[in-house]
Amino acid sequence: MIAITLLVIHLFNLAGYHLFYGYFIAQSDKHLVQQLDKRQYQDDQLLEVKLPLHLPYLTNWNDYERVDGEMEVNGVFYNYVKRKVHNDTLFLLCVPNQPKTQFHQSRHDYASQVNGMSTTGHTSRSVVKKIALSAEFQEPVLKYTIVGTVETFIAPAGYLSAGPHLAFVQDTYKPPRVLA
Numbered sequence: 207m208i209a210i211t212l213l214v215i216h217l218f219n220l221a222g223y224h225l226f227y228g229y230f231i232a233q234s235d236k237h238l239v240q241q242l243d244k245r246q247y248q249d250d251q252l253l254e255v256k257l258p259l260h261l262p263y264l265t266n267w268n269d270y271e272r273v274d275g276e277m278e279v280n281g282v283f284y285n286y287v288k289r290k291v292h293n294d295t296l297f298l299l300c301v302p303n304q305p306k307t308q309f310h311q312s313r314h315d316y317a318s319q320v321n322g323m324s325t326t327g328h329t330s331r332s333v334v335k336k337i338a339l340s341a342e343f344q345e346p347v348l349k350y351t352i353v354g355t356v357e358t359f360i361a362p363a364g365y366l367s368a369g370p371h372l373a374f375v376q377d378t379y380k381p382p383r384v385l386a
Contacts, residue, residue: 219320227313234305235285239274242287247301252287255298259291267291270299276306283307 218226241247255277270288277284277300284300291297 223313223316223320227309227316231306231309234303234309235276238285238301238303238305242274242285242301243272247287251301252299253284253302255284255300257296257298259294259296264291264294266293270297273298276303281307281311283310 267290270290273286273289275286277286283303283306285303286298287301288299289296
């Protein structure tokens with residue numbers, strides 16, 4: 207019985223606490239999104255974030271629109287409430303997500319106590335998240351590569367040759383007559 211208890215404690219310390227905190231973080235996110243959908247927030251709680259947009263042919267929006275999303279800045283989580291594009295700037299209105307911030311902090315503290323780690327690595331991770339935030343709304347560069355199908359066959363003289371794939375050319379057709 208003691209061995210089973212120690213094994214359960216060990217398994218909880220390995221991955222159980224991560225699942226435990228993950229469940230409560232997901233529930234708090236779900237609850238907050240429901241509150242935001244019902245407009246259960248104060249306008250003075252909202253934080254405005256401005257991000258430059260380098261996209262051609264942007265149109266200005268007259269009003270804000272409801273949007274879901276989140277970001278982390280310096281260890282504090284924020285949920286998007288509304289967004290608007292004006293000129294070359296994206297305006298995001300965000301509300302702080304205090305329960306998620308507290309759950310992440312307590313999960314980090316628990317993990318550092320169990321594993322004997324220092325807490326100095328947590329702030330460097332949040333700085334990386336802040337830098338990644340500005341790149342989140344940049345238009346990705348799309349590259350297209352057109353590859354033709356080429357079939358390699360052995361020519362009668364024994365040399366390798368490449369030609370068009372014969373499956374695309376079923377029959378030979380004459381070009382249409384010119385009507386003048």
